[in-house]
Amino acid sequence: MNIGEAAALSGISAKAIRYYESIGLIEPAPRSDGGYRSYGDTDVAFLTFIRRARGLGFSVEDVTNLLGLYRDRNRASADVKAIAQAHVAGIERKVAELESIRRTLTHLIENCHGDERPDCPILDDLAGAATPGDARLV
Amino acid sequence: MNIGEAAALSGISAKAIRYYESIGLIEPAPRSDGGYRSYGDTDVAFLTFIRRARGLGFSVEDVTNLLGLYRDRNRASADVKAIAQAHVAGIERKVAELESIRRTLTHLIENCHGDERPDCPILDDLAGAATPGDARLV
DNA sequence: ATAATGTTTCCAGTTACTGGAAGGTCAAGG
DNA sequence: CCTTGACCTTCCAGTAACTGGAAACATTAT
Known part of the structure; x- marks a missing residue:
């Protein structure tokens, strides 16, 4: 084909x-x-x-290695498992980072009026100013 | 300077x-x-x-817009909030996707011997074969 | 014969930078 | 005055994993 x-x-x-x-x-x-x-x-x-x-x-690099193991009848499943475990570890790091950012932003968003007024804790935080009455969020 | x-x-x-x-x-x-x-x-x-x-x-594009609002004394905090909310929504989508992958992989990893033997449910799944006695994980 | 579809290669663009090369500027030391 | 070293300049390449598009050839259908 x-x-x-x-x-x-x-x-x-x-x-x-x-x-x-x-x-x-x-x-x-x-x-x-x-x-x-x-x-x-x-x-x-x-x-x-x-x-x-x-x-x-x-990653494509991981796939290269996985394909190599897939083709290899004498592979050790431990090698496959190691690749998968490393990948999961990377995913968990990424999720933790995203969750941390999400918490920070959600908190800032909750404290933003979201109307026509200009004052905004989101911008205050980005500018490095402490949000009034609130510990600095990073 | x-x-x-x-x-x-x-x-x-x-x-x-x-x-x-x-x-x-x-x-x-x-x-x-x-x-x-x-x-x-x-x-x-x-x-x-x-x-x-x-x-x-x-993103740098978001930052461009945030900087514009930061500079604008007549900004509406609603505009800032909207950018932040859209970003959080994107983060939540990404987290959900990663969590789904993590669950799938964790499950496959748990069922992999991880020794010198070649048979491996991770490769079986990638190859499209149903894991024996187990619903197809995607 | 011709038109439509599928395929080929190659170049550019995507995101948000970092690394490195070749060369100019500046302050301090001899 | 000259050199050394640190700092600065611009420009080109490379990163990950493709996608889009152009120009041209192959195949199939009408």
Whole structure:
């Protein structure tokens, strides 16, 4: 099948498939007489694997390693697990950071009139001024 | 003062200050005879505002708008609040997405032996196979 | 034959900067 | 006066992971 069909079946755009080939994430596809890339079911399976891994937020570098393990019949599941655990740790750091920001902003928003008047604790905080009667939020 | 001192006082790198000038986030600084950018306390205050806004995850585009409101004595606090609320909404979407991924991965990790054996529910899931005795996790 | 669709490669743009190169400026020391 | 070193200047590249678009070729349908 051509790249368009492989794209539709795998859920990865044709552009992205070419990109993955260009960076070496997938093998260069064999070409037809006219120069079109040609894919089989196995290729679609790999592409689907990639889509799902990317959908879980794994970096392309992680996916490279996961694909390597997927192909390796002698892999140790410990190696897969380690990649996933490191990824989860990164996600947890990110969530903690976002939650901290969310709490700060939510607090500032609650104290902002949100009307036509100009005074605003959000701007006060950004400007570095202490919100009156309130500990500095950072 | 020169850019280095403004950078140290504001907590923004000299590189970033030049970048902010290049994209129009801040006004071009006046130059000394030798061509050095020259900053005053007001400039440092603006830079500090930018650093704090960026630290709360506001995009540079948001910061442009926040700075505009900060400068505008006739602003409506409602406009500031709206920007902050939209940002919080985006953060909440992101957190929800990350939490969903975290739950999926944590579940898969718990069911992975993590030893020298090759079978691994994480790879099974990525490959699209149902984890034995377990509903498909996505 | 021609039109429509699919595919090819290549370049640019996205976000928000950072790193580095090549070269000018400035203050202090010899 | 000259040099050294710290600081500054501009400009180009690179980052992550693609997407959009242009120009041209291939294939299929009418």
